[in-house]
Amino acid sequence: MNNPEAEPERNPASSSQAQDVAIGGNFQVDGAGNSVDFSQTTIDQSHAQITHITQVAFDQVKARPLNPRSPYIGLRKFEVRDRDLFFGRDRILVHLQERLQDHFLLVLGASGSGKSSLIRAGLIPQLAQQRGGGFRELICTPDRNPFESFRASLTSAGYRQSETEFLLANQPDSLLKAAQTVKANDDEWLVFIDQFEELFTLCPNGLIRQHFIDGLVNLVAGGLPSVDLVVAMRADFLDRLSAYPDLSGILQRSELITDLGDDELRLAIEQPAARHGVVFEPDLVAEIIQGLKGRNATGEAERISLPLLQYTLKLLWESSGDLGDRILRTSTYRQIGGVRGALQRRVDEIYNGFSVDEQQVAKHIFLQLVDTTTADVGTTAVGKAVSRRATLTEFRDPTEQKVLQQLINASLLVSDRPSPDSSAVVELAHETLIDSWDTLKRWIEESKPLIRLRNQLKDDAMRWHDLHQQNSAQAEAELWQGSKLQWLMAQKQELRDRFGNFCSEETAFVTASEALADRGHRREVQRLRRTIAGVGIALAAVSGLAFLALNQWIRAEQGQIKALTQTTNAEFTANRDTLTPLLTALDAGTRLQRIPAFLRPPELQADVMTALAQGVYWVREKNRLEGHTDGIVAVAFSPDGTTIATGSYDTSIKLWGLEGQPLPVTLSHDIAVLDVAFNPDGQILASADESGIIKLWSNQGDLLTPPIQAHNDYIHSVQFSPQGESLASASQDGTIKLWDVQGNFQQTIPAHSQPVRDLAFSPNGRVLASASADGTIKLWERNGTPKRSPLMGHQGRVMSVQFSPETNPNWLVSGDDQGSIRIWKATGEPVRLLTSDDTSAVRQVAFSADGRTISAARHSGAIEVWDMQGRLLTTLLGHSLPANGVAFGPDSTTLASASNDQRVILWALSTTPRLTVLPSPTEENSPVFGLNFNQQQPQLATTQQDGQAVLWSLEDGQMPQPRLLPDPGKEGWKIQFSFQGDRIVSCDLDGTIRVWTAKGDLIRTISKAHIGGAYAVSFSPQGKYIASGGYDKLVKLWDINGNPLFSLPGHQGFVSSLAFNAQGTHLVSASIDNTARLWDLQTQTQIATLEGHLAPIWSVAFSPDNSLIATASSDKTIGLWDLNGQPIRTLRGHTDTINSVKFSENGQLLYSASNDKSIKVWQANGELVMTLLGHDKAVNALDTKENVLSSGSTDGLTILWRQEPNYLSLDDLIQEGCDWAKDYLDNQANTAKKLCSR
Structure with missing residues (x-):
């Protein structure tokens, strides 16, 4: 933010006086007249903080002393010291100050939207000017340990390190303390947590x-009037906060940073140059x-990148010579x-200036x-590329x-050096830079899969190194x-080739991992020998070379299976x-079948079961019709469903049986076929x-009439008429035309x-x-008379239209090339607009x-399925090019x-x-808790x-239907039926x-049952009592009418979950x-404490x-x-917080759900059976009924998984997959045909 006192002097000869303006409207510099036009600029005298803009002519700007240093900062963020060069954000700064009266503000925005700069060079200088000498800004960017980062911000603000040693304990009360x-x-403190996503x-x-x-x-809840907290975070990380329910109360105080408007951009571009005596x-x-x-490629407007703008302007300035004429030129x-090209060209110049070795x-x-952003080591599943912070010590080679x-x-x-005692x-x-340099x-x-592997290796190696110094066993x-x-191990050399040699911590980590694996392998060989002997095969018969050959074959086969599961x-x-994933999983499964069950490593079996479960649960593709040599434009079923016709750009029409077998006839045109249709009795096909x-x-493929021009x-x-006569x-x-x-x-x-x-x-x-490129739909009587005025509402070319079958009422659906789908009454009245994240045609x-x-069918290749209430039921992804029909x-x-x-x-x-x-x-896809x-x-x-x-x-056989219960609360947490x-x-x-x-009728409400929030609730098995737990650290018992019975104190933190035994x-x-x-509810006493979790x-x-x-x-x-609170076993396998655990109804299985987006299925003895994948975000809740498992996730979805008994058997799961893929495999001439006949 600019200091008004630092503004250039007003021109005494100018008839226009400077005004306080809230920048909006059309601020522009006109050419010949050398004047500044404020004709539509909003005047606002209510905020003294608004930047003073002085109307001066070009000549007056050029008459100022020339400052040859670039006033543009390039790719880096604005800092407090850059406040005099920060323009264009006056309106949002006023708004932020108003919002900060609550002492907390979450600032959200896309990468490159200017969140950090807005706070550092805008809000902080404003507050410093208003609040005087006692103002302190504590700017903290989280690193591996955020408490140490916060401590460093205190040191930077002038506080002694000896006063802040308590922060090293990493305790929740440290910040408030x-x-x-x-x-x-x-x-007066302004605590700014920048780049909170880190x-x-x-x-x-x-x-x-x-x-x-x-x-x-705690810092916000402490209510200290002299402490304000501002957190800046990329908006695409917002879902990560849902795992922290305590944040819910303050997350409402958020502000989304949007792109600068044209007038604001003009200020951000022109004013820094004007300060240095230069004009455009x-x-x-x-x-x-x-x-x-x-x-972008889909025609959507891209976000404005302010760092890219700053870099371009900096390069423009530096490329303009000595600026003797004071003009930056086109x-x-x-x-x-x-x-769009400045950064690309400049980086290319720098890179090409390096030697070959230096380029590497x-x-x-x-x-x-x-x-x-997301990936799983051992796969090629990767997400968006983002910046990563590294220590300088990672780069030790002189070159x-x-x-x-x-x-x-x-x-x-x-x-930078985050703190004096850090690297x-x-x-x-x-x-x-990632988006701009090709x-x-x-x-x-x-390198995407290897990037994630390399960084995860680095992070895990450092964590192991730190922990190893404290507790080597742990x-x-x-x-x-x-x-x-x-x-x-398979990628180790490739990692070195792409990223250079491992550091000492990484080398030690890899060596220790290999040593542990080698010890495990030796134990496995010993187990193998014992197992073979135990089933009556004399070791002498399989000793020496024979035993080694068996062991080598098993290891080789295991390697193949692991690769297939990945x-x-x-x-x-x-x-x-x-x-595709099902067929690969079947290959892995049938290979594992060839290894005797008693020789299969449990971990490998679980990996294969997971791969098979992914395929069996999620597969929607039943078959593929392949044979055309160019894109397929049209597809139609015969009325009896036994024949499918396809028309292609390759000029042919092919007929197929429902099981995917091509029928022995190919029909043809002399040019691309655009549509095919069967008549109502299926005896005629039109193309x-x-x-x-x-x-x-x-x-049968015979031409019934000469071709019709x-x-x-x-x-x-x-299209044939329903009666088939036209x-x-x-x-x-x-x-x-009608025929x-x-x-x-x-x-x-x-x-049209x-x-x-x-x-x-x-x-x-x-x-x-009729649907037309003119953006309308028209309804016609059979004689060609318009039935009503055109149906308006589409914003682009209407590509498709269809009536519903004989339903009551009748509907009409249409889709356009701007991505919208609309439902109308058959008489033409609009009903609803269907919207999804995919906006392709x-x-x-x-x-x-x-x-x-x-x-x-969308241009993106996606196939969407909707119900009549406008809910997107599923999006089927399988086509690699646009879907046409x-x-x-x-x-x-x-x-x-067809695609x-x-x-x-x-x-x-x-x-x-x-x-x-x-x-x-609900439209917001709110997380399910x-x-x-x-x-x-x-x-x-x-x-x-x-x-x-x-x-x-x-209800069986019907799509589940939702009913929204009345009186929604602040944030739903737990729910239970009696x-x-x-x-x-x-x-x-x-x-x-x-x-x-x-039925969903509200009976009663217990207000303020727990101060600070209720997190857990449960009915007693007999339905007489309700137990609840909350933020107040109490367990409470209520009768069925909501009257309090007693409380159970003892916990030192909020109560997160409750469960009754079967007797209550x-x-x-x-x-x-x-x-x-x-707790013993009869005596209202605690009888055991289960301690051991960290x-x-x-x-x-x-x-x-x-x-x-x-x-x-x-x-x-x-x-x-056990019921005495003694640990029996610990199950490990998840890679993030576990949110829910549930036994199956027969007690033989245990299900767990985690922030790592997975559900794991365990035997009660602790052996992992499989992992269920499919949620895109954290899985928060589980429940079971008969053979169905339900899961709720932060992605807003609830999934019902049928847990049939045969899904827990490798052989049965393979058979399930083979039965599904039978039609496809029967029509294959390659080795896939033999996949299920091994």
Whole structure:
């Protein structure tokens, strides 16, 4: 923010006086007149902080002393010291100050939106000026330990390190303690946590992360009037906060930073130069602003990158010589490449100036300074590339240090020392470099899986190194084993080639991991010998070379199987709906079958079961029709569903059986075929092409009439009337023509002034709908008379239209090339707009035969399935190129899609699927935090972060339907049916408990049941009592009418979970104090404390026979305990906080859900059976009923998984997969055909 006193002197001769202005409107510099136009600038005298802008002529600007130093900062963020060069954010700064009256503000924005700069160079200088000498800014960017980062900010602000040693304890009360003890009484603090997302990307210790977040919450809750907290975070990390319920109360105080408007951009561009006595050539600023407004490949507007703007302006300044004429010129701007090319060209120049060896080192450096947002080591599943911070000590080679310094000098990298006692760090000057330099983008694309592997190795090695110095036995659990280590060993040389040699900590970590694996292998060989001997095979018979050969074969086969499971994981991430991951999993499974069961390593068996489960649960592709040599434009089912016709750009029409077998006939045109259609009895097939010709064929492939020259331009659509007596054609020439089935012309309807892209008959055949490139839909009587005015509402070309079948009422659906889908009444009144994240063109829409479902084929290749209420039921991803056509079979459960990838995919949409996905019934896709089955009726209840409780009806054979329960709370947490199935109880974070009937009618509300929030609630098995737990650290018991009975104190943190035993005599509670406690409800006493977890416990469960208690913790483990509180075993396997644990109804299985997006299935003895994958974010809640497992996630989805008994058997799971893929495999001539016949 600019100091008004530092503004240039006003020109005494100027007749215009300076005004205080709130920048908005059209601030512009006119060319010839050398004047500044404020004609539409809003005047606002209410805020003295608003920047003073002085109306001065160009000549007056140029008359100021020339400051040759660039006033633009390049890629780095603005700092407090840059306040005099920071322009364009006046309005939002005023707003931020108003919002900060609550003493907390979360600032959200995309990378490059200017969040950090806005606070550092805008808000902080403003507050410093207003608040005087006692103002202190504490700027903290989280690193591996955020408490140490906060301590460093105190040191930078002038506080002694000896006063802040308590922060090294990493405790939740530390931040508030600092404000209460370190801060002087007259000090006013602004605590700015910048790049808050790095708390999740850099801090490897989940407990420290939890404590730091708790510390921020405590700091806000402390109510200190002289402490303000501002947190800046990338908006795409917002979902990470849902795992921290204590944050919910302050997350409402957020501000989204949007792009600068044109007027604000003009200020940000012109004013820094004006301060240094330089102006822009007329029209150059407008050209720069226009250059910032690019569009991506799908035509969507790209976000404005302010660092890219600053870099371009800095390069423009530096490329303008001595600026003797005081003008920044358009020719120079274009010479450096403009906004879109300046950075690219400059980095290329720097890189090309290096020697060959230095270029290789530069590549190593850049790749070590990037990471990917999501990935699993051992797979090729990767996410968006982001910047990564590294210590300078990672670059020890002299050539590395030389190149690194040159890159820092060129302002492509920045280096800093977070605190006096920490190592200096280096990072990309801004992530804009990743998006703007093609060479770096190529390196990243080539190395994406290895980037994540390399960085995870570095992080895990450092964590192991730190832990090993404290507790070597505990550190052993951090070493890599199994497929993770196998993947590292396979890629070790490639890692060195791409990133350089390992550091000493990494080398020691890898060596220790290999040694542990070698010890395990020797034990496995010994087990193998014992096992063989134990089944009656004399060791002498398999000794020597024979035994070694057996062992080598098993190891080789295991290696192949591990590689296949890793491939399956990558394929599942890319195309989970298709046959591809299932076929790869079947290959792994059938290989594992060849190894005797007693010789299969349990970990490998679990990996294969996981791969098979992914395929069996998620596969929707039933078959593929392959044989065309160019894109497929059209697909149609015969009315009896036994034949499928496809039309292609390759000029052919092919016929297929429903099982995917090609029928021995190929029909052809002389040019690309654009549409095919069967008549109502399936005896005639019509086809249309680009030259305007229609052909009529018998269902045996015979041409019934001579070709019909129907139009002189493309025919986009042909349709038979429902009665079968007429055929309609729609053309590029804007007309519709009607024909009889002998090919005789009946009439022309001059329908539209632009191409007619599609047409459809109403179910009774009396109305014809046409969809046009003019953006309208028209309804016609059969005689060509318009039935009503055109249907308006689409913003682009309408590509497809279809009537629903004979349903009551009748509907019309349409799709356009701007990505929107609209439902209308058949009479033309609009009903609803269907919106999804995919905004690519809709190429075709279709109704299912039962009228309940709509499908859409998109240019992106996606196939969407919607219900009539406008809920997106599923998006089927399998096509690699645009999807052109979609059609339902007459059974409404088979869907065919045609694509430019030369394939038709047949999708199965069964009403009794292995897996059912329940999309969020609210538009916000709010995270699901709680769920519970009604054990007496087909119902499921869920709670969402937005406070909404939802009741789902689960009638067999029907898509589950949601009912939103009344009186939504602040933030829904847990929900449960009574064991009798007649009541529902829920709790939320405003401390309220609500009780409903099983139909969803609200019975009673218990307000303020827990001060600070209620986190857990449960009915007693007899339905007489309700137990609840909350932020006040208490467990409370209530009668069924909501009257308090008694409280159970004891926990030292809030109570997160509760569970009754089957008799209702005992209750177990879990808390973030790292303990669970067992209570005798008859005596109201605690009888056992379950201690051993190293982090908060989020879930507890009794086994059905009441012999075991299971606990789930942020320390990534599950504990199994006896009723005396003694640990029986610890289950490890999750890689992040475990949120929920649940026993199966027979007690033989245990399910766990985690922030690592997975659900694990365990035998009660602790052996991992499989992992269920499919949620895109943290899995928060689980429940079971009969053979169904339900899961709720931060991604807003609830998934129902059918847990049939045969899904737990390798052989049965393979058979399930083979049965599904039978039609596809039967039509394959390659080795895949033999996959299920081994």
